[in-house]
Amino acid sequence: TNASPSNTQTPEHSPTTIAVVKGLAWLFGSGSKTSTAIRETRTAYDLCAKRDNEESKFIHEVCRLSPTYQTWFQIANLHVWMVRTRYRALPAPYGKAFEQEFVNHFFLDIEDRMRAALNHKAPERIVKGYLTEMRDQWMGATFSFDLGLVGSDAELSGAIWRNLFASRGLDGKGELIGKPGKIGESRAVADGKAALAELPFHLYVFSAYIRRELKRLESISDEDVMAG
Numbered sequence: 714t715n716a717s718p719s720n721t722q723t724p725e726h727s728p729t730t731i732a733v734v735k736g737l738a739w740l741f742g743s744g745s746k747t748s749t750a751i752r753e754t755r756t757a758y759d760l761c762a763k764r765d766n767e768e769s770k771f772i773h774e775v776c777r778l779s780p781t782y783q784t785w786f787q788i789a790n791l792h793v794w795m796v797r798t799r800y801r802a803l804p805a806p807y808g809k810a811f812e813q814e815f816v817n818h819f820f821l822d823i824e825d826r827m828r829a830a831l832n833h834k835a836p837e838r839i840v841k842g843y844l845t846e847m848r849d850q851w852m853g854a855t856f857s858f859d860l861g862l863v864g865s866d867a868e869l870s871g872a873i874w875r876n877l878f879a880s881r882g883l884d885g886k887g888e889l890i891g892k893p894g895k896i897g898e899s900r901a902v903a904d905g906k907a908a909l910a911e912l913p914f915h916l917y918v919f920s921a922y923i924r925r926e927l928k929r930l931e932s933i934s935d936e937d938v939m940a941g
Contacts, residue, residue: 750807753941754800754815761792762822776915777908778877782830786823787877790851793819794858795923799930799938807939823847850876862927869923870916877919882909 765772765788769780778784793815800812827843828835854876861869874880930938 749939750810750814753939754811755818756941757796758793758815758818758822761796761819762789764788764792776878782826783879785826786847786850787854789819789822790854791858791877791923794855795926795930797855798862798927799933802931803935803938807935811939819851820848858923862923866917866920869920873916873919873923874912878912878915881912 765785768788772778772784772788773780797812797815800815801808803811824840824844827840827847831839854872857872857875858869861872
């Protein structure tokens with residue numbers, strides 16, 4: 714399941730998550746606009762976090778992506794990235810402040826959901842390892858989506874294939890490629906050949922959706938973006 718943290722007791726966040734958040738603060742820079750950014754980006758992040766559930770039929774049944782934590786992360790990360798592209802276009806110092814707080818919400822939720830998926834019983838070293846992996850996936854996806862955005866549809870589709878579809882078909886069988894374990898596990902699709910035949914269409918749908926949403930975000934004024 715997606716292991717929503719809303720039904721669980723909020724834990725203290727691990728040193729790894731705190732370190733990531735502090736590192737992002739250094740990367741983006743911090744300023745006096747953070748109080749507004751914290752409030753408004755929370756609303757925006759909540760919308761991103763819900764997309765896996767709201768589009769469940771298409772994501773899990775049509776695209777055959779397993780309803781796991783990993784799938785939730787990739788779908789949420791895609792939408793987080795799209796919103797971040799709009800925050801980056803805000804004038805200084807708002808752009809960095811909004812992007813920093815927005816990503817902070819994401820990483821805190823990542824840990825909460827991860828602990829819920831592991832039934833709050835995993836040793837801290839396991840949690841730390843998964844958090845490090847999620848950070849690396851986040852950074853890799855950001856770079857690949859950025860390149861796809863300024864590049865061709867083929868480049869954007871490649872980023873979608875590598876991240877959302879975990880390089881489906883790389884083994885020639887149409888199966889998802891993933892590490893074993895409760896967090897990263899994935900199931901083989903029912904029919905490898907059929908899944909591969911459908912894959913180009915799914916990549917096209919995602920590519921068109923991304924470019925359409927980015928165009929819509931671009932049309933929203935800076936004032937409305939900062940007002941949530």
